[in-house]
Amino acid sequence: MDVQFFTAWIEEIARAVADGRDHLTRLDAAIGDADHGSNLDRGFTAVLAALAATPPETPGAVLTLTGTTLIRKVGGASGPLYGTAFRRMGAALGQGDADVTLAGLAAALDEALAGVRKLGGATEGDKTMVDALGPATRALAEAADKGMDAEEALDAARDAAEEGARATIPLQARKGRASYLGERSVGHEDPGAASTALMFRALRAVAGR
């Protein structure tokens, strides 16, 4: 997975976020403040512009620029959290321009997860993006361990992310804006978990090209 691959991933996320903007905002309207879709769309639109303005030359640089731009443009809870996730991944991949292995990607995602958990203080089951990011990261690490090929491994990660997002539906939120609703947060999918699943779908889609 080279710099083109990671650039393509981010571009695919941007496309999917634009398409899914209203859906994400509707999810956020139910248990939040109806801006998750527009937040991410604003952010990834800016990321596209940043990538186009100064195309990064390494996988790590792509992700770092993505994270930095999200922090600068999104605001809200998801801006710093996703920004940190991508920046941590970028840092984990380092400055090299060598192809990233599945194991390398899994390790970078693990860094991202740690960053999000530290910054937001959420653990799995709190009904946040962590509920998708955690399982997906573990699934990818296992798949890499088992020596699966990229498509299979990213299938597994995407499935785990989607399953994790779906699994937020019956949960009561303990972090973020949805936690204000108490029991009324039950029965709705967490928008951040949904957008995380979207990012893993994009990753799988790009790998299949």
Next chain:
Amino acid sequence: MDVQFFTAWIEEIARAVADGRDHLTRLDAAIGDADHGSNLDRGFTAVLAALAATPPETPGAVLTLTGTTLIRKVGGASGPLYGTAFRRMGAALGQGDADVTLAGLAAALDEALAGVRKLGGATEGDKTMVDALGPATRALAEAADKGMDAEEALDAARDAAEEGARATIPLQARKGRASYLGERSVGHEDPGAASTALMFRALRAVAGR
């Protein structure tokens, strides 16, 4: 027509206004500010209380007290206008406690009409209460001239008032709040003309008892 008759008239108006309150307010919503029904209801409720507190002993006193109370309690355009109308009628009937004749009533209504026209500056065709009060007053005077009996004469007055109110529908308002609408006031019955017709219906009803 004695003091009981006039008291009964005012009571009948109060009842009819309470019943017709929402209808009058709806008419006023279309071309005004949606308060004519509640204005008159507030006014005649106060009139009932005033009549009960110190029952007047002459026809003139009934009408003067009615007018004074309307001025004190209604506000808006209709308060001073109806208040003046009843006060003028009361003054025209004088202090005596003799039965009022049809001719005497017609003369008092003519005074009321003059008072309303002077105070509000409206002439017939301006789409106001004058469009009902004018024709009804003339019809009563003619009927009295012709020597009709009370029921027949008040039939004629009521019919003229109702016809006058209906005839406001196609008019464009030139006085009061409805005039702000210009051509958009066309096609709606004037609420004040409608309440004037109501008062003549009440007059006829009391005479028939």
Next chain:
Amino acid sequence: MKKLINSADSVVTDALAGMAEAHPSLRVDVDNKIIYRRSAPVAGKVGLVSGGGSGHEPLHGGFVGHGMLDAACPGEIFTSPVPDQVIEATKGVDGGAGVLHIVKNYTGDVLNFEMAAELCAEEGIEVAVVLVNDDVAVKDSLYTAGRRGTGATVFVEKIAGALAETGAPLAEVVRVGTEVNARSRSFGVALSPGTVPAAGKPNFDLADDEIELGIGIHGEPGRTRAPAAPAREIARIAMDAVHADMPLTGDVLVMVNGMGGTPLIELYVVFAEVAAYVRDKGATLTRSLVGNYVTSLDMQGFSVTVCALTDELTRLWDAPVETPGLRWGR
């Protein structure tokens, strides 16, 4: 209809009770529905009384205080006050220098204030009136009740109030109030109707893509209906109407006023457009107000009012004022 009220009948007096609790600088006669500044009557000062239907808050009660009104008489919702209220208020603020009635040009307001003024005159109080009729949406012709009084009322109350505070005689206060009105124009637009509590439902219907142009402040429909449009276009329609009637020139005071249900952020969006329009015409926007001043219950929309300033008017506008609705300089 959902409203924060106890009952449709008690809303005006309940709100007056709230004003009494909130503003120790006012004396509120809840039973007679009169709001006085606590210091009234001020000996030797012209007293200023205004009033009109309720539902336009902060007008008028919110403009009682130093530098503005001495008393306000709120009627029922959208219904002008009765003469008794005005008489009582006039007596209560008469400091021997006469009393000015500031009356918005509606048949009901005019008639009730007139009746009161006659009676006060009979009792020896000198009463004068300034009639406010600034709304260019209404043609001022023989065929209407004349222009409505809307936003300029705030300007008249502020500026006449400031002059009265200096001890100026009644004739002078009348002169300046009349001048402010003559130099002011307004135009209003509604995005959605308000609901009179006693009526229980909105006064008119507007489709999701329609607005009313030339709206008044009593929930009455406007002159015309138009398709919904960006703020820039709506502001231009309103300002064109003002400018056509009184070409913008020199220093102007502009108020962009919310109708009660429109949030401040939208009023600032409109104000930016209005300011650009004024500049474009070569006039200079030297003073401004943006907020809810002359409302129409929970109606969504705005009105814009422009006053062509003179040096005297600017000075009086800047003079200290201390009321619940307008305050600076003290």
Next chain:
Amino acid sequence: MKKLINSADSVVTDALAGMAEAHPSLRVDVDNKIIYRRSAPVAGKVGLVSGGGSGHEPLHGGFVGHGMLDAACPGEIFTSPVPDQVIEATKGVDGGAGVLHIVKNYTGDVLNFEMAAELCAEEGIEVAVVLVNDDVAVKDSLYTAGRRGTGATVFVEKIAGALAETGAPLAEVVRVGTEVNARSRSFGVALSPGTVPAAGKPNFDLADDEIELGIGIHGEPGRTRAPAAPAREIARIAMDAVHADMPLTGDVLVMVNGMGGTPLIELYVVFAEVAAYVRDKGATLTRSLVGNYVTSLDMQGFSVTVCALTDELTRLWDAPVETPGLRWGR
């Protein structure tokens, strides 16, 4: 959805342009979305910066000026500002005595301000934070993001701002801001939802006979739904929630705040009930605010905020303030 906007994307910057036109005492950096008082930075004075999502006007930009904030950073509608804004504002108001960040307790606000504070600290600016979390509708437990910051923000900004104006050191300003927050409680009620421009439709549905209790200021649904009720009962529910958390006693400052779509007359009706409640509990309502201060776009409803005053807090509350949204004493 009908709104007085040019487009959903430009509403925040368009409104900032309007603020710039309306308030010469402010300097508005429209591109970076920062509102400064014109005099900033004031040498030797602690700088006060606040910010948060837009849609709560006049909060925060309307509270920039003498005696209150030095700068405000409005984010997109209901979205906390980004660190860049906060960093820029912090640098712009640093007069060498350090800068206080007043942050409402929402995950997004906290994270973005934290990131900014870290960077400012690295650049040698002393930054401290007061976190506002006054909303008793939210349980403050391990199982939530903690109480939301709502109405008390106005109190913290006013009182900390007054102390900073005296030249007090950062630690003192933090102490008083923290104290105001600790002594304040809020509870909000919605009668109808607001509409986020970019979403285009109301955030939740409420039947014609339902209200939301424990509403926040971002259009988020409340804790429970209840049948519509007279103002007296709704006020009692809100005040019971406040009183249960912080028993009313001594001198209190009370704000009855409109959510943006509720007319002032209704807020006064509520205030009368709140004042009666306070008296009934034996506390003394010595200071008050009634109006739109911390809104939620065009939502209909209100919130009530109570602050248990001390002599120091009363004195600082009374100190002069000159901002678009709050002004007295100058």
